[in-house]
Amino acid sequence: xxxxxxxxxxxxxxxxxxxxxxxxxxxxxxxxxxxxxxxxxxxxxxxxxxxxxxxxxxxxxxxxxxxxxxxxxxxxxxxxxxxxxxxxxxxxxxxxxxxxxxxxxxxxxxxxxxxxxxxxxxxxxxxxxxxxxxxxxxxxxxxxxxxxxxxxxxxxxxxxxxxxxxxxxxxxxxxxxxxxxxxxxxxxxxxxxxxxxxxxxxxxxxxxxxxxxxxxxxxxxxxxxxxxxxxxxxxxxxxxxxxxxxxxxxxxxxxxxxxxxxxxxxxxxxxxxxxxxxxxxxxxxxxxxxxxxxxxxxxxxxxxxxxxxxxxxxxxxxxxxxxxxxxxxxxxxxxxxxxxxxxxxxxxxxxxxxxxxxxxxxxxxxxxxxxxxxxxxxxxxxxxxxxxxxxxxxxxxxxxxxxxxxxxxxxxxxxxxxx
Amino acid sequence: xxxxxxxxxxxxxxxxxxxxxxxxxxxxxxxxxxxxxxxxxxxxxxxxxxxxxxxxxxxxxxxxxxxxxxxxxxxxxxxxxxxxxxxxxxxxxxxxxxxxxxxxxxxxxxxxxxxxxxxxxxxxxxxxxxxxxxxxxxxxxxxxxxxxxxxxxxxxxxxxxxxxxxxxxxxxxxxxxxxxxxxxxxxxxxxxxxxxxxxxxxxxxxxxxxxxxxxxxxxxxxxxxxxxxxxxxxxxxxxxxxxxxxxxxxxxxxxxxxxxxxxxxxxxxxxxxxxxxxxxxxxxxxxxxxxxxxxxxxxxxxxxxx
Numbered sequence: 001x002x003x004x005x006x007x008x009x010x011x012x013x014x015x016x017x018x019x020x021x022x023x024x025x026x027x028x029x030x031x032x033x034x035x036x037x038x039x040x041x042x043x044x045x046x047x048x049x050x051x052x053x054x055x056x057x058x059x060x061x062x063x064x065x066x067x068x069x070x071x072x073x074x075x076x077x078x079x080x081x082x083x084x085x086x087x088x089x090x091x092x093x094x095x096x097x098x099x100x101x102x103x104x105x106x107x108x109x110x111x112x113x114x115x116x117x118x119x120x121x122x123x124x125x126x127x128x129x130x131x132x133x134x135x136x137x138x139x140x141x142x143x144x145x146x147x148x149x150x151x152x153x154x155x156x157x158x159x160x161x162x163x164x165x166x167x168x169x170x171x172x173x174x175x176x177x178x179x180x181x182x183x184x185x186x187x188x189x190x191x192x193x194x195x196x197x198x199x200x201x202x203x204x205x206x207x208x209x210x211x212x213x214x215x216x217x218x219x220x221x222x223x224x225x226x227x228x229x230x231x232x233x234x235x236x237x238x239x240x241x242x243x244x245x246x247x248x249x250x251x252x253x254x255x256x257x258x259x260x261x262x263x264x265x266x267x268x269x270x271x272x273x274x275x276x277x278x279x280x281x282x283x284x285x286x287x288x289x290x291x292x293x294x295x296x297x298x299x300x301x302x303x304x305x306x307x308x309x310x311x312x313x314x315x316x317x318x319x320x321x322x323x324x325x326x327x328x329x330x331x332x333x334x335x336x337x338x339x340x341x342x343x344x345x346x347x348x349x350x351x352x353x354x355x356x357x358x359x360x361x362x363x364x365x366x367x368x369x370x371x372x373x374x375x376x377x378x379x380x381x382x383x384x385x386x387x388x389x390x391x392x393x394x395x396x397x398x399x400x401x402x403x404x405x406x407x408x409x410x411x412x413x414x415x416x417x418x419x
Numbered sequence: 420x421x422x423x424x425x426x427x428x429x430x431x432x433x434x435x436x437x438x439x440x441x442x443x444x445x446x447x448x449x450x451x452x453x454x455x456x457x458x459x460x461x462x463x464x465x466x467x468x469x470x471x472x473x474x475x476x477x478x479x480x481x482x483x484x485x486x487x488x489x490x491x492x493x494x495x496x497x498x499x500x501x502x503x504x505x506x507x508x509x510x511x512x513x514x515x516x517x518x519x520x521x522x523x524x525x526x527x528x529x530x531x532x533x534x535x536x537x538x539x540x541x542x543x544x545x546x547x548x549x550x551x552x553x554x555x556x557x558x559x560x561x562x563x564x565x566x567x568x569x570x571x572x573x574x575x576x577x578x579x580x581x582x583x584x585x586x587x588x589x590x591x592x593x594x595x596x597x598x599x600x601x602x603x604x605x606x607x608x609x610x611x612x613x614x615x616x617x618x619x620x621x622x623x624x625x626x627x628x629x630x631x632x633x634x635x636x637x638x639x640x641x642x643x644x645x646x647x648x649x650x651x652x653x654x655x656x657x658x659x660x661x662x663x664x665x666x667x668x669x670x671x672x673x674x675x676x677x678x679x680x681x682x683x684x685x686x687x688x689x690x691x692x693x694x695x696x697x698x699x700x701x702x703x704x705x706x707x708x709x710x711x712x713x714x715x716x717x718x719x720x721x722x723x724x725x
Binding site for chain 1: 477478479480557558561562563564565573576579581583584585586671672676677678689692693694695
């Protein structure tokens with residue numbers, strides 16, 4: 001088979017040489033997971049790319065999210081699969097360690113250019129001075145608030161809380177209970193399995209002067225005074241102030257959507273879901289600053305990367321395609337089709353985008369956001385969930401719970417970096 | 420000439436008795452499904468045993484690590500918690516569901532009015548998708564204002580219960596719909612078993628003036644033994660492999676708060692497809708296989724000897 005294919009290729013090449021055909025079509029394959037808006041956006045980008053590069057064909061393949069990583073892991077070592085692949089930034093270390101993806105060629109993607117033009121969170125894609133992937137779009141967190149409930153509580157719906165003290169105050173005023181003390185409407189949703197574990201780790205903890213990990217990401221550092229302070233502050237929302245309740249309406253976003261929560265913290269990817277709300281008007285604000293005005297946020301993204309597969313012509317084509325999907329033009333299209341934020345500052349921070357009542361707060365956050373480096377995304381998430389459950393369900397002391405969590409997460413990190 | 424050929428070519432075949440011929444034909448037809456079954460069933464099982472001795476993580480080639488996955492399992496606190504949960508599912512689920520099913524079937528057997536309709540009502544949950552059912556029950560367990568059970572408690576002035584958000588109540592809360600869902604199947608099997616007991620035994624007992632309880636203890640239950648054995652083994656395996664209910668009822672924090680409801684199958688799933696530790700997951704699978712084997716053998720033996 002291979003011999004036959006080789007012969008055919010040889011024939012084609014010599015035919016090309018004889019006829020002097022300048023354009024020899026190169027086909028590269030692109031993979032992403034199934035998400036309608038993303039597929040639509042990518043199909044449009046591929047159409048434009050092929051129009052500009054008639055000698056390159058891009059084959060777009062998608063898989064259901066649940067199988068996605070497994071498919072890549074099975075295909076790449078077998079020498080099949082994509083030339084350019086989309087992956088969650090938290091998976092990078094696994095992919096780099098397995099040599100599934102190659103560093104972005106410096107000629108097409110100089111690190112100095114990336115650092116100057118992209119948001120600083122893309123540094124999570126840098127290993128030993130080399131960048132391994134670049135996002136088209138990024139997501140950050142913000143505070144969503146229900147203007148109707150704000151008004152009913154006598155708060156100004158045009159002035160969302162700007163600090164965590166104001167947040168607590170607004171939450172107290174908007175919480176509703178029945179005669180027996182049962183919560184009917186939450187001031188703020190408490191949903192650690194949602195986005196709250198990011199809010200705690202990258203925002204509250206840092207606002208209290210802490211940091212979740214050491215600079216090289218190999219040591220857990222949240223087992224600290226700041227860790228205890230921030231965790232207690234979060235848990236007190238339920239324990240002391242009773243302005244929220246874990247599990248109320250099952251999920252934070254469900255409570256907010258049903259108009260039974262005045263505030264919730266969620267990501268820009270929720271804009272589509274909340275866009276369907278008809279019963280009330282809602283607003284978006286930057287995450288409240290700490291007591292001393294310190295701001296912090298969490299950003300995450302999907303990146304495009306070049307796999308280890310393409311060489312020669314295909315690599316050149318892959319480079320061109322990667323460069324194209326990370327142009328400002330592609331990013332604007334992505335924002336309009338998928339609703340995710342441009343990863344380049346210049347593309348994101350246009351006057352129009354920054355003053356946009358909904359995109360604005362998310363975009364402003366990108367300048368002070370952190371992207372957590374995960375080595376086992378689900379495993380590390382579970383550690384966080386267990387930590388808050390020990391505090392809220394078993395009444396464990398925040399300090400002790402943090403110590404347990406740090407130990408468990410350190411074990412995950414050690415196991416990974418030991419390899 | 421053709422006749423001659425047939426006789427000489429079929430000497431072996433012609434020498435077989437009709438019965439033997441049937442056996443050969445039977446094996447010939449069975450060979451295909453047996454081969455197929457072996458290929459899709461036993462080969463992966465053997466492969467799982469092999470994988471359990473490797474450190475395969477999906478991203479690299481499997482390397483042999485001996486029994487270290489099992490050592491790690493032995494020292495893993497979460498595994499023992501999960502093991503305990505799995506045993507609890509079995510130890511509570513099987514007897515409770517069997518006693519309930521038997522009680523229902525025993526009484527249903529005497530009901531003539533709307534018998535078929537009531538039986539269908541019991542059987543209905545068994546036909547429903549486990550995932551859909553789990554989500555409905557998950558909604559039942561919610562706090563006020565949307566949870567049906569807590570709304571009810573609250574209207575009687577009773578305190579709300581955390582159910583799925585509690586480390587002590589979560590497991591029974593997950594088990595309840597699982598038992599409820601399987602009840603219809605068990606009731607139908609019990610009914611069939613009850614109907615199969617010849618009426619003459621009961622008539623003889625009544626003539627002798629034996630009490631209902633004695634009839635139950637001396638006639639009904641002993642004669643139902645084959646049915647009971649089947650249901651005990653079948654439902655034990657079901658509870659040991661519980662997954663859908665747990666996964667769907669606690670999807671945000673899979674396995675409940677602090678692993679309160681996590682069964683072995685869910686742990687295997689997470690180890691394999693979230694953390695990609697295929698070797699470690701295979702070791703857990705081997706343990707589950709051995710537990711299933713041991714429990715089934717033990718039950719068959721105990722119930723047979725009595």
